[in-house]
Amino acid sequence: MAASKRTEKWSAEVTEHSDALDLEDHIFESDDPKKIAASLKRSAEHSERRKSEPYRSAMSMLTFYINRAGKNLPAKRRKVLEDAKEELRTAFGRDEHD
Template sequence: MPKEKSKQKWSQDVTDNSDAMDLKQGVFKQRSAKKIADSLKKSSEQSDRRKASPFQSAMSMLSCYINRAGKHLSKSRLATLDRAKDELRKDFGREPKR
């Protein structure tokens, strides 16, 4: 018996129903890199189910989203999400040393 095709990809399911943290609805659709980073930071710090540090959990969710949606994102959207990574590093005091 063939498997019924899911209407939703597994990566979207991870984004929507992560067992590690509860994300604000539409977090990755926001236009501001700062707002995306702030929302991920808040979610990761409030989660009691994550297995890694809040920084690692937040960065992991953002990276997962970028990697899974990457080829379908516009250049400007991808640039915003990449800036969100930099904002996350700032929020957690993990800026690269120069």
């Protein structure tokens, strides 16, 4: 198996079957940043397996997804996900620098 295939499979596996969060199916495909943020917040707050605080776990999963997609992430999708970061900060009552 080629390295890129292993990487793609590994990152998809983490996104779909995170040990820390039970993610809503296809949540990162939503066009609604508020829906993405609310789902991540809910997952992080209900998880008993996460290793850090809910905000950090939720933001880490979102950042992981964005970074793994890299250059293959279309600008419109990246914008939705970056907006979801802002919504997540708001949902947790954090300012931009937390």
